[in-house]
Amino acid sequence: MEKKYKIISTILIIAMILVIIGYREYQIDYLCREPNPPPPPNFYNTNGLKLIYSDHFNSGEIADIKFTMPANDTRLTIETWNNGTAKVDAEIINPNGSLYDISSMNIGRGLTSHYSNGFKTGSWTIEMSSADPFNITVNIYVNA
Known part of the structure; x- marks a missing residue:
């Protein structure tokens, strides 16, 4: 027993x-x-801005962001999400609406972006180090 x-x-x-x-x-x-990316935003956000670009990028990825501004818009808002935390990085406001010329700005945590071709088009390259333990979602808005 x-x-x-x-x-x-x-x-x-x-x-x-x-x-x-x-x-x-x-x-x-x-x-x-890996954290879940933030939920996709509505086509019009709470500030009355219109979403013209949205994409999600993973750590270690090189992403080319290209978009075209609508003809009559004078304001551009870039919003990034790092692991689900919202952060509005920049608003480009141009009263005459003819030229958007920003040489460089930061997106997120130390990520460098370059804005080029100031005639209603934009282009960013985001180089994310594989050592950075986060993902990023980029949203670009214009006036509604």
Whole structure:
């Protein structure tokens, strides 16, 4: 009878150890998983701006962002999301609406962007280091 209890207690101890190891693996997986990108915005955001560009980029990716400004717009808003945290990085306001000329600005955490071709078109290149543990979503708005 005593041998039977030793076998049962040994099996229970092994089962508890396996449960503890499995829970720790689950915790490590949970902490290291990729965060979900933010939900896509509405076509018109709360400020009455119209979305003309939206895309999501992963860590280590080189992304070329190209867009065309509508003919009568004079305001451009660039919004980035780093791991689901919203941040409006820049608003380019040009009263005469003819030229958008920004040599460089920051997008997100140390990511450099370059705006070119000031005749109603824009182009950014985002180079994300693979050491940066975050993803980025870029939204570009104009006047509605």
